Amino acid sequence: MPVLECERVRLRAFRASDVHAAFALFGDPEVARYWSGPAWITLEQAQAWLAPQLAPLEDKPSMLPWAVADRTTDRMIGTGTLFAINYDQQRAEIGYSLQRAHWGQGLATEVARRMLDYGFDVLKLRRVEADTDPRNTASLRLLEKLGFQREGYARERWNVVTEICDAVLLGLLAREYKR
Numbered sequence: 001m002p003v004l005e006c007e008r009v010r011l012r013a014f015r016a017s018d019v020h021a022a023f024a025l026f027g028d029p030e031v032a033r034y035w036s037g038p039a040w041i042t043l044e045q046a047q048a049w050l051a052p053q054l055a056p057l058e059d060k061p062s063m064l065p066w067a068v069a070d071r072t073t074d075r076m077i078g079t080g081t082l083f084a085i086n087y088d089q090q091r092a093e094i095g096y097s098l099q100r101a102h103w104g105q106g107l108a109t110e111v112a113r114r115m116l117d118y119g120f121d122v123l124k125l126r127r128v129e130a131d132t133d134p135r136n137t138a139s140l141r142l143l144e145k146l147g148f149q150r151e152g153y154a155r156e157r158w159n160v161v162t163e164i165c166d167a168v169l170l171g172l173l174a175r176e177y178k179r
């Protein structure tokens with residue numbers, strides 16, 4: 001798993017010791033609000049989520065799951081993911097999350113930029129896609145600030161157990177990406 005340094009955070013491989021940080025992250029209903037299901041309520045849910053992310057990467061992985069860690073302490077404070085990586089079609093999807101205490105400081109912007117740099121420069125992607133709940137103002141603002149364009153609106157795309165949610169589909173082309 002490549003380690004990607006940002007100004008204030010680092011993207012690194014997950015470790016088994018990240019389990020409590022992962023539980024603090026997705027056990028927070030505010031973080032889980034527009035994620036794919038309700039907030040976790042047991043540590044076992046965090047363990048079950050973390051286990052597959054600890055496996056060694058195969059050649060040409062379809063998913064790159066990074067832990068976002070504080071650069072000074074190396075403690076996990078969030079996640080950054082490139083997934084649905086299709087090498088033939090040169091595209092992938094992007095996702096990110098941060099513990100609530102770290103919101104509003106531009107950290108997710110750093111994380112997303114670093115993943116986009118990696119995706120476009122190293123993986124040679126032509127296109128990165130994102131799928132966001134239309135009410136997720138922070139995520140939409142972040143994506144549009146980076147140059148993503150709204151390309152579609154998918155009604156009732158997600159069943160997140162507690163409700164059925166629509167999705168805004170966005171895309172960013174390598175040639176449009178401003179560093």
Ligand SMILES: CC(C)(COP(=O)(O)OP(=O)(O)OC[C@H]1O[C@@H](n2cnc3c(N)ncnc32)[C@H](O)[C@@H]1OP(=O)(O)O)[C@@H](O)C(=O)NCCC(=O)NCCS
Nearest residue numbers: 031096097098103104105106107108109137138139141142
């Ligand atoms: C989405 C998320 C990662 C943003 O993290 P963040 O570090 O606070 O984002 P940034 O500070 O980099 O802000 C990005 C932009 O969004 C804006 N923004 C942040 N929170 C906002 C809010 N609640 N309402 C409106 N705009 C907001 C910021 O002002 C910034 O725009 P600006 O540079 O023009 O000021 C964070 O809110 C989160 O973890 N949410 C839960 C998980 C999630 O929903 N992930 C996305 C799934 S698609």
